[in-house]
Amino acid sequence: MLEPLIQSSGKFNLLNTNSLELVLIQYFGKEDILMNKNVLFAVISVIATFFATVVATSACLWFVYQPEEPKCLSDM
Amino acid sequence: MEKLAHSIAVIIATKLNYDQDKKAVIEYGLIAIFQIVSIFIVSSIIGFFAGFWVESMVIFLAVGLLRKSTGGAHSQTMLGCLIISIISISFMAFIATYLIPISFKVNIYILFPLIFLIFAFCFIVAYQLVPVDSPNKPITKKEKIFKLRRNTFLTLFIYFIIAEILVCFSKSNVIIDISICLCFATLWQAFTLTKTGHIIVGTIDSKFR
Numbered sequence: 001m002l003e004p005l006i007q008s009s010g011k012f013n014l015l016n017t018n019s020l021e022l023v024l025i026q027y028f029g030k031e032d033i034l035m036n037k038n039v040l041f042a043v044i045s046v047i048a049t050f051f052a053t054v055v056a057t058s059a060c061l062w063f064v065y066q067p068e069e070p071k072c073l074s075d076m
Numbered sequence: 077m078e079k080l081a082h083s084i085a086v087i088i089a090t091k092l093n094y095d096q097d098k099k100a101v102i103e104y105g106l107i108a109i110f111q112i113v114s115i116f117i118v119s120s121i122i123g124f125f126a127g128f129w130v131e132s133m134v135i136f137l138a139v140g141l142l143r144k145s146t147g148g149a150h151s152q153t154m155l156g157c158l159i160i161s162i163i164s165i166s167f168m169a170f171i172a173t174y175l176i177p178i179s180f181k182v183n184i185y186i187l188f189p190l191i192f193l194i195f196a197f198c199f200i201v202a203y204q205l206v207p208v209d210s211p212n213k214p215i216t217k218k219e220k221i222f223k224l225r226r227n228t229f230l231t232l233f234i235y236f237i238i239a240e241i242l243v244c245f246s247k248s249n250v251i252i253d254i255s256i257c258l259c260f261a262t263l264w265q266a267f268t269l270t271k272t273g274h275i276i277v278g279t280i281d282s283k284f285r
Contacts, residue, residue: 041088045098048085048105055108059147059207059215059224062112062140065157066150067078068212070100 077114077154081106107154112140114158119165130250131169131257138235138261139165145227147208147215148268149277156281168260172253181252187243194259195236201266202228208269235262 056073060066085103088094094102116136123132151157180186207224209215215224235258242255267273 038091041091044084044106045088045092045094045102048102048109049098050105051108052101052105055104058144060143060150060210060213061108062115062143065111065152065154066210066212067104067107067154070097070104072097073101073104074213 077110078107081110111154111157115161115165118158118162122162122166123169126166126170128166128169128173128253131172131253132165134254134257135165135168135261135264138258139265142228142231142235142262142265143268145224145231146202146206146265146269147210147224148265149208149274150210150212151277151281151284153281153284156284159284160277160280164264168264169257172256172260176256178249181249181256182247184243187252187255188240191236191239191243191255191259194263195232195239198262198266199229199232201269202232205269232262 052070052073055061056069081103084106085099088102089099119132119136120129123129151160202225206228207215207221215221239255239258242251242258246252246255268277
C-alpha cells in the first residue's frame with residue numbers, strides 16, 4: 001500500500017510526521033484528513049475543558065497533586 | 077506528563093485558533109486526565125497481579141471522590157503524587173485483603189461498631205478542617221466553602237451507609253473487604269487533612285523534587 005510513496009520519496013521514515021501525513025493525504029484525500037484532525041482536536045479540547053471545569057468546582061484534583069489553576073477558572 | 081499536556085494544548089490552541097485562556101484550561105484538563113488515568117493504570121496492574129484489584133479500585137474511587145470536596149495535603153510534583161497515591165492505594169488494599177484475619181472480618185459485633193467509630197472520627201475531623209486548600213488553588217468564597225463542606229458530609233454519610241450495609245448483609249470476604257477499604261479510604265483522607273498528614277506527605281514528596 002505504501003510502495004508508490006516509498007518509491008517516489010526515496011527513504012520513508014515512519015516517525016516523521018510529515019511523511020505520515022503525506023501517506024494519509026495520498027490515500028484518504030487532503031480535505032478529509034484535515035477535517036478529521038480538527039474534529040479530533042475539538043473532541044480532545046471538549047473533554048479536557050469538561051475535566052478542567054469539574055476540577056475547578058472541586059477542592060482539588062483527583063489525588064495529591066494540584067497544578068496552578070488557570071485564572072479564568074478561579075471564579076468558579 | 078505536564079510537558080506532554082502542555083505540548084498537546086499548544087498544538088490544539090494553534091490549530092483551532094484558541095486564545096491563551098482556552099489553552100490554559102485545556103492544559104489544566106489534560107493534566108487532570110493524565111493524572112487520573114496514570115494512577116488508575118498503575119494501581120490496576122499492581123492490584124491485578126497481587127490479587128487485590130477490586131480493593132485497589134474501591135480505594136482509588138473512594139479517596140478520589142471524597143478528596144474532591146475535602147482537599148488535603150498536596151504534593152508539589154506530579155511524580156511525587158503518583159508515587160504517594162500508588163503506594164497508599166496498594167498498601168491499604170494489601171492490608172484489607174491479606175493482613176486482616178478472616179475471623180475478624182466475619183465478626184459483625186466487632187466490625188459494625190468499629191465502622192461507626194471510624195466514621196464518627198472522620199466526621200469530627202472533616203467538621204473541623206474541611207476544606208483544606210493549597211497555594212495553587214486557594215478557596216476563599218463562602219458559597220464554595222459551604223458547598224464543599226456539604227458535599228463532604230454527604231459523601232461521608234453515603235460511604236458510612238454503604239460500609240454498614242455491606243457488613244450486615246454480606247457473607248462474602250470480598251464484599252466485606254470493600255467495606256473495610258471504604259473505612260481505610262476515609263481514614264486516609266481524614267489523615268491528609270491534618271497537620272501530621274501534611275508533614276508526612278511533604279517529607280515523602282521532598283524526595284522526588
